[in-house]
Amino acid sequence: MSIGSPNFNRQAKRREATRQEILAAAWEVADEQGIGAVTLREIAERIGMQPPSLYSHFPSKMAIYDAMYQQGWEEYLEVVCQLEPRLPAQPRAALATVAAEFFDFALAKPTRAQLMNERVVPGFVPTAQAYAPAVAALDNLRMTLTRLGASDEAAADLFTAVLGGLVSQQIANEPGGRRWRLLLERAVDMYADEVGMPGPRLTARTELAGSHS
């Protein structure tokens, strides 16, 4: 059978389906027991395979992590692409929307966020191909920030740091809670003030302790 044969499409589809099945099982294990609990045996058992059979679809366990990493960022990229044309006109409101989307996306599946943003798997470094959608998403963010008024590259770095910090604190200290989620609008205002973004604040400014005599 050659590439052009009638059976090619069918077999390729079946192969891709198996690949997705493997990844789905891997995500299942990761969500239930943590990224570190993902083993080839566990994946194989869930889809009724023998562990070595997985090597017909992925060259190594790292390749599975790599595909998961890529999948996570592709999902996020799609979210922001769908979001962008529907952003509010007000710069601060737009920034708050972007921030909320990022935060909620991360907290919806903390395990996915950990794999995407932290180094939870010892020795795992995403390949260039898997890293591509992450770069695209970051470029998109930079573009949006520039459009909204945060001109310099440093401003973009500051924004990702603030946003990433809030997400990471929420996941590490209170997964499932909203303690840092509630700080999101205030953080956006803080950032918007810093980069001189116009428009009224989204949140009321907190008074300094002792300053209200």
Place this chain on the structure above:
Amino acid sequence: MSIGSPNFNRQAKRREATRQEILAAAWEVADEQGIGAVTLREIAERIGMQPPSLYSHFPSKMAIYDAMYQQGWEEYLEVVCQLEPRLPAQPRAALATVAAEFFDFALAKPTRAQLMNERVVPGFVPTAQAYAPAVAALDNLRMTLTRLGASDEAAADLFTAVLGGLVSQQIANEPGGRRWRLLLERAVDMYADEVGMPGPRLTARTELAGSHS
């Protein structure tokens, strides 16, 4: 031999010395090859022991990680305790000093910072005892922030998020570099402005793109 016997002190000291030797070897491996590369065999080899002998001093590998975690936070706690009486009078300068100390402490040993702040070891959760110095350090930070004018609890959470975000971005994207380190003073100003901290800014405010006609 009982607890009160003359040999107790000597034996206890020797035992504690061995414990420290094990931990030192573990840090050595972690610094050289990453936290995930720490194995009982590698530790044992470095101090001329057989791997199972480590179990005479630590009940499990997790217990070793736990002791490392505690050690890291104890080191940081000592740093901030020595720092506090020497803080500048100006609130913003004081805040900048605290932030710089935290950042530089973390970046001095990224592996230590990862263990302290991120979930790099699958399944590892610090025990209450190991977590104690971390709580003490955080309480200290909260106290300092309150004294400097950031009254509410939310303000403290916001500060740790910003600071943690900067550190985490630096470690993840450019370990050994200074890209996010250079944003530290600006971030402190941003935060100080948000909580209404008095005093002049430490950094010049960046103009909004297009606003300088």
Place this chain on the structure above:
DNA sequence: GTCTATACTGTGATAGAC
């Protein structure tokens, strides 16, 4: 091409001799 069967290496962990 895909799956089964089997084996190799390295890991954390335990039991028992000294």
Place this chain on the structure above:
DNA sequence: GTCTATCACAGTATAGAC
């Protein structure tokens, strides 16, 4: 307290059935 021996399980790899 340290050692030797051993276990269970991980990821990985290869050979061979179909």
